Amino acid sequence: MAFADLNKDELAEVKAQLEEAYAQSKAKSLALNMARGKPGANQLDLSMPMLSVLTSAEDCFAEDGTDCRNYGVLEGLPEARRLMAAMLDDEPENVIVGGNSSLTMMFDTVSWFWSFGSLGSKPWREYDAVKWICLVPGYDRHFAITQHFGFEMIPVALGADGPDMDEVERIVAEDASVKGIWCVPKYSNPSGTTYSDEVVRRLAAMPCAADDFRIIWDNAYTVHHLFDDVADQDQLLDIGVACREAGNPNRYVKFGSTSKVTLPGAGIAAMAASPDNIADLKSHLTICSISADKLNQLRHVKFLRDANGIAEHMKKHAVILRPKFELVQRKLEEGLADVGGCSWSKPRGGYFVSFDAPEGTAKRIVSLAKEAGVTMTGAGATWPHKDDPYDSNIRIAPTLPPLEELDAALDIFVCCVKLAYAEKLTGK
Amino acid sequence: MAFADLNKDELAEVKAQLEEAYAQSKAKSLALNMARGKPGANQLDLSMPMLSVLTSAEDCFAEDGTDCRNYGVLEGLPEARRLMAAMLDDEPENVIVGGNSSLTMMFDTVSWFWSFGSLGSKPWREYDAVKWICLVPGYDRHFAITQHFGFEMIPVALGADGPDMDEVERIVAEDASVKGIWCVPKYSNPSGTTYSDEVVRRLAAMPCAADDFRIIWDNAYTVHHLFDDVADQDQLLDIGVACREAGNPNRYVKFGSTSKVTLPGAGIAAMAASPDNIADLKSHLTICSISADKLNQLRHVKFLRDANGIAEHMKKHAVILRPKFELVQRKLEEGLADVGGCSWSKPRGGYFVSFDAPEGTAKRIVSLAKEAGVTMTGAGATWPHKDDPYDSNIRIAPTLPPLEELDAALDIFVCCVKLAYAEKLTGK
Numbered sequence: 001m002a003f004a005d006l007n008k009d010e011l012a013e014v015k016a017q018l019e020e021a022y023a024q025s026k027a028k029s030l031a032l033n034m035a036r037g038k039p040g041a042n043q044l045d046l047s048m049p050m051l052s053v054l055t056s057a058e059d060c061f062a063e064d065g066t067d068c069r070n071y072g073v074l075e076g077l078p079e080a081r082r083l084m085a086a087m088l089d090d091e092p093e094n095v096i097v098g099g100n101s102s103l104t105m106m107f108d109t110v111s112w113f114w115s116f117g118s119l120g121s122k123p124w125r126e127y128d129a130v131k132w133i134c135l136v137p138g139y140d141r142h143f144a145i146t147q148h149f150g151f152e153m154i155p156v157a158l159g160a161d162g163p164d165m166d167e168v169e170r171i172v173a174e175d176a177s178v179k180g181i182w183c184v185p186k187y188s189n190p191s192g193t194t195y196s197d198e199v200v201r202r203l204a205a206m207p208c209a210a211d212d213f214r215i216i217w218d219n220a221y222t223v224h225h226l227f228d229d230v231a232d233q234d235q236l237l238d239i240g241v242a243c244r245e246a247g248n249p250n251r252y253v254k255f256g257s258t259s260k261v262t263l264p265g266a267g268i269a270a271m272a273a274s275p276d277n278i279a280d281l282k283s284h285l286t287i288c289s290i291s292a293d294k295l296n297q298l299r300h301v302k303f304l305r306d307a308n309g310i311a312e313h314m315k316k317h318a319v320i321l322r323p324k325f326e327l328v329q330r331k332l333e334e335g336l337a338d339v340g341g342c343s344w345s346k347p348r349g350g351y352f353v354s355f356d357a358p359e360g361t362a363k364r365i366v367s368l369a370k371e372a373g374v375t376m377t378g379a380g381a382t383w384p385h386k387d388d389p390y391d392s393n394i395r396i397a398p399t400l401p402p403l404e405e406l407d408a409a410l411d412i413f414v415c416c417v418k419l420a421y422a423e424k425l426t427g428k
Numbered sequence: 429m430a431f432a433d434l435n436k437d438e439l440a441e442v443k444a445q446l447e448e449a450y451a452q453s454k455a456k457s458l459a460l461n462m463a464r465g466k467p468g469a470n471q472l473d474l475s476m477p478m479l480s481v482l483t484s485a486e487d488c489f490a491e492d493g494t495d496c497r498n499y500g501v502l503e504g505l506p507e508a509r510r511l512m513a514a515m516l517d518d519e520p521e522n523v524i525v526g527g528n529s530s531l532t533m534m535f536d537t538v539s540w541f542w543s544f545g546s547l548g549s550k551p552w553r554e555y556d557a558v559k560w561i562c563l564v565p566g567y568d569r570h571f572a573i574t575q576h577f578g579f580e581m582i583p584v585a586l587g588a589d590g591p592d593m594d595e596v597e598r599i600v601a602e603d604a605s606v607k608g609i610w611c612v613p614k615y616s617n618p619s620g621t622t623y624s625d626e627v628v629r630r631l632a633a634m635p636c637a638a639d640d641f642r643i644i645w646d647n648a649y650t651v652h653h654l655f656d657d658v659a660d661q662d663q664l665l666d667i668g669v670a671c672r673e674a675g676n677p678n679r680y681v682k683f684g685s686t687s688k689v690t691l692p693g694a695g696i697a698a699m700a701a702s703p704d705n706i707a708d709l710k711s712h713l714t715i716c717s718i719s720a721d722k723l724n725q726l727r728h729v730k731f732l733r734d735a736n737g738i739a740e741h742m743k744k745h746a747v748i749l750r751p752k753f754e755l756v757q758r759k760l761e762e763g764l765a766d767v768g769g770c771s772w773s774k775p776r777g778g779y780f781v782s783f784d785a786p787e788g789t790a791k792r793i794v795s796l797a798k799e800a801g802v803t804m805t806g807a808g809a810t811w812p813h814k815d816d817p818y819d820s821n822i823r824i825a826p827t828l829p830p831l832e833e834l835d836a837a838l839d840i841f842v843c844c845v846k847l848a849y850a851e852k853l854t855g856k
Binding site for chain 1: 485572
């Protein structure tokens with residue numbers, strides 16, 4: 001029966017039982033982690049052959065004869081640009097292949113717009129205030145970048161089809177100091193949402209008071225399906241096509257990486273944008289870099305080959321990840337469906353499940369879990385300034401722990417959710 | 429006989445002979461390159477074993493048990509910080525190991541000081557003008573960074589012992605908008621100069637009008653000796669020690685990399701500074717990065733091991749480079765000593781020879797060489813804005829071409845120098 005329908009005595013009894021169960025969990029002194037979107041060790045093992053594809057000098061030459069062991073090739077090897085273009089749904093000539101981190105490329109892009117402007121616009125640092133749309137729940141490291149530059153972050157709800165576009169359109173139409181929006185458009189972090197075609201078209205076409213409004217399109221999970229059948233995979237309209245069709249070809253900058261395809265920290269990142277934006281961004285890149293690590297680019301090309309190679313490799317990840325995501329759904333369903341007050345996402349890809357606890361309980365749940373040996377992403381992390389006004393959203397990251405640890409961690413999590421909810425309903 | 433001592437007829441005859449020789453060189457349609465400080469292919473071969481030190485999952489664990497294939501460890505692996513501390517003459521805890529480029533780390537550091545200030549100081553972007561001391565001849569990519577941020581670059585002569593310290597002290601004492609100085613303190617680019625202990629101490633101790641004056645200590649060539657005997661190697665006083673002794677512990681930020689130790693573009697870069705500066709810089713780094721490529725750090729540690737391993741490896745480079753630098757000296761000596769009007773550096777390490785042609789001839793020489801198939805670094809590149817007011821300095825980069833090509837290139841270069849000088853003296 002739903003907790004909200006219990007009378008006072010029944011609730012008190014339920015709470016007492018939960019406290020007992022919680023105490024037993026705590027006594028086990030576990031150390032479990034559902035905090036960060038890290039691949040598990042067996043996923044990393046999948047890419048070990050990549051470390052052996054370059055061993056001799058002959059292996060180190062690019063298709064155009066470039067000795068990849070030496071300086072040069074700022075925008076990345078032709079074959080690496082082709083590979084990443086396949087991931088980014090773009091043409092190789094619009095792609096810059098960077099170092100090991102799309103986060104770094106996004107930081108640099110925002111930093112350069114802020115420092116120098118975009119395509120001749122006034123540098124954003126010269127505004128009294130710069131505002132930025134932050135979809136919630138969203139990715140904490142995105143929000144940290146805009147916070148670092150002192151932008152005022154405007155939270156807008158991310159719904160089942162993507163951002164609340166009425167709200168987004170209203171905000172960007174009226175205020176030229178609104179300069180951008182963070183988007184994880186496919187299998188978003190944390191809710192697993194993929195934007196509908198209509199949302200993508202509205203983002204591309206909406207009238208913006210700022211000529212230099214920019215969509216930071218962090219397509220981090222574009223190939224990260226949980227299911228092999230195309231019918232069970234989300235599809236995303238290309239923002240580049242939509243922006244060109246809408247007559248706003250310079251509005252977007254796309255990012256992606258192989259961090260969760262091959263190896264986090266030892267992958268390759270890339271960006272794609274209109275020729276004008278790429279030329280503009282390269283005018284800064286050429287000052288701070290001679291080239292990214294071309295040997296690592298070459299490793300990736302030799303290992304992943306092309307879009308088909310990536311898709312085949314991702315199926316191996318899915319074999320490992322699918323049971324973990326299924327376990328999350330089963331444990332939450334079994335443990336919380338009857339209790340009520342909670343909801344959670346059922347993603348078909350990506351790295352997270354977004355969990356909405358009863359209002360005002362998220363911090364308590366995370367704290368209870370921590371004390372019982374289960375580390376969760378901090379409550380509030382999915383909101384700008386780590387401040388969830390509803391104290392409700394919790395990001396579940398099920399990928400790192402082995403299945404049996406995840407099982408134990410989810411039991412404790414469910415217990416903590418129920419206990420915090422019972423505390424709330426009983427006035428603690 | 430020196431050209432300057434020839435009479436008009438003699439000069440005309442010499443010039444005619446040189447034009448004939450030049451025409452013959454040109455007719456050979458060579459394509460030779462002494463432009464950039466790139467290692468030769470046989471130097472790159474020295475590091476090929478490094479590509480095979482990580483092949484299995486077991487190879488990928490750091491000494492503290494970190495799985496280097498996954499996210500994390502912002503400041504670099506402990507063993508990588510130790511390795512780079514040895515290169516940077518510092519303690520591992522003061523070191524951040526970055527990606528593949530010290531240039532990127534320097535750009536970021538300047539960018540962050542400019543954007544956010546340093547240790548609580550006013551962000552440099554808020555000044556009407558920021559000024560920067562650029563030692564000449566110097567490194568074009570340094571100057572490009574300060575130009576990119578719009579700094580006014582003040583050229584100061586680099587002499588045999590380092591910067592003209594009287595001039596540097598005068599400039600920094602009187603103007604709080606002078607925020608820094610680029611230094612390549614050992615085997616400098618391009619003159620091969622190593623700063624004397626006295627110069628290092630004066631840089632560390634000089635009174636600066638700006639509290640946040642910063643020495644960017646790009647120790648790119650610290651282990652790049654041409655000779656094995658320590659008596660034939662330059663020694664550099666540690667700027668960190670000097671700054672601490674002078675009571676200015678936060679004045680310097682050191683940089684270095686393995687780009688010319690192992691593989692350019694696939695090396696590892698690092699920085700070292702005071703604990704306060706490192707904490708300050710990490711407050712920005714943590715926003716834009718999760719970690720650098722730890723697998724490449726681990727490759728370097730396994731391959732180079734420690735300071736001794738680096739020194740032994742650099743001896744192999746020296747075996748290849750020494751004959752090239754000796755050839756430069758011999759060709760210039762044989763071809764130009766009697767001619768007069770020219771001077772050049774005789775470095776004991778690094779990657780360049782700095783050549784001073786008769787005033788007003790450097791552009792002409794580089795242009796003549798180019799037409800005859802020899803690409804040199806652009807005349808003026810060693811000055812801010814690529815503008816050498818004396819039109820005299822040319823950077824010779826002898827490392828990339830094989831010895832026989834270098835031989836041919838130097839013959840043509842010497843011919844071009846003499847021809848340009850003869851043209852100057854004859855008024856054409």
